[in-house]
Amino acid sequence: MKKYVISFVVLSAMCCSAGWAASEPPLPKGYHSWQKSGRKIVTDKSSLFYGIHYLYADKKAMQGYQAGNKFREGSRIVVEFFNIKGNSSADGPLNMIVLMQKDKRQKGTGGWLFAGYSGDGRPSGLDPLKNCFECHQKEASHKDYVISTSKDFVR
Numbered sequence: 001m002k003k004y005v006i007s008f009v010v011l012s013a014m015c016c017s018a019g020w021a022a023s024e025p026p027l028p029k030g031y032h033s034w035q036k037s038g039r040k041i042v043t044d045k046s047s048l049f050y051g052i053h054y055l056y057a058d059k060k061a062m063q064g065y066q067a068g069n070k071f072r073e074g075s076r077i078v079v080e081f082f083n084i085k086g087n088s089s090a091d092g093p094l095n096m097i098v099l100m101q102k103d104k105r106q107k108g109t110g111g112w113l114f115a116g117y118s119g120d121g122r123p124s125g126l127d128p129l130k131n132c133f134e135c136h137q138k139e140a141s142h143k144d145y146v147i148s149t150s151k152d153f154v155r
């Protein structure tokens with residue numbers, strides 16, 4: 001059993017956010033100790049990924065990447081997004097966090113749970129199908145809906 005330590009941030013998100021639903025789990029505790037990608041910068045302002053981001057993958061997810069994007073139940077991947085500050089040599093504030101967690105109950109979204117959070121970890125109540133899966137399906141239906149690959153973790 002994985003243990004999630006319920007932090008104050010998560011508790012307040014559970015009690016007060018209209019976006020809370022059973023399908024939006026708290027952010028996995030301790031994901032900063034997972035395997036981290038290199039720093040990625042997107043300077044195209046029209047892109048959803050405008051800014052600086054880092055991917056984090058847990059052990060199972062890393063095995064999935066190494067198997068050529070075939071992920072086992074429970075694999076988790078988190079992405080943190082930071083604003084670009086000035087000349088982009090330093091990360092600006094953390095503004096968004098997203099999670100994918102392999103969960104076979106999520107049949108409508110390719111067997112993955114998709115969830116978005118604000119920078120302080122509150123669930124943002126986005127529609128996992130319209131706001132997330134449709135794009136992942138378009139980009140990576142042949143890669144288990146995961147767009148990045150093991151190469152992104154070579155630093």
Ligand code: HEC
Nearest residue numbers: 077079098099100114115116126131132135145146147148
């Ligand atoms: C317009 C397309 C698009 C939408 C919409 C989108 N993503 Fe992504 N997502 C991407 C791209 C492109 C990457 C790869 C980023 C990289 O390589 O650094 C990605 C990467 C990810 C990753 C890392 C694993 C992977 O697939 O590479 C997670 C987790 C993720 N997105 C979750 C979400 C969630 C949750 C939502 C909805 C709140 C969402 N995404 C919406 C395009 C999208």
